[in-house]
Amino acid sequence: MTVRFTTMLEGLQVTMGLGIHPHELAARQRVIVSVRMEVVYPTPPAEDRIDAVLDYDFVRAGVKALVADRHFHLQETLCEAIAALCLADPRVERVTVRTSKPDVYPDAAVGCEIVRGR
Incomplete structure (x- = not known):
């Protein structure tokens, strides 16, 4: 019996170099990362352990x-x-990744989302 879970990491804020404009090349900026992974297990977890x-x-x-x-x-x-x-973890069958630069404009964030799978 195969089971599927969705494991999420939502709203991770990192400060990083991202962008092509001179001001983005000169200074790091805040980026928000969210990840949803569809994870497949051969059976439901039998024990309440992280491993x-x-x-x-x-x-x-x-x-x-x-x-x-x-x-x-x-x-x-x-x-x-x-x-x-x-996807380097073989249990991850599908992943959705979303990034956002919330400080680019005073009235909007800009972002990207992709979906990848096996």
């Missing part, structure tokens, strides 16, 4: 590592890198 399921700590730590020392020009490229990170 029985996907631990979303790896996604949080992985995103922070991705953006620590790298400047991304495009949100699309950032989303692809985060999706690849998630």
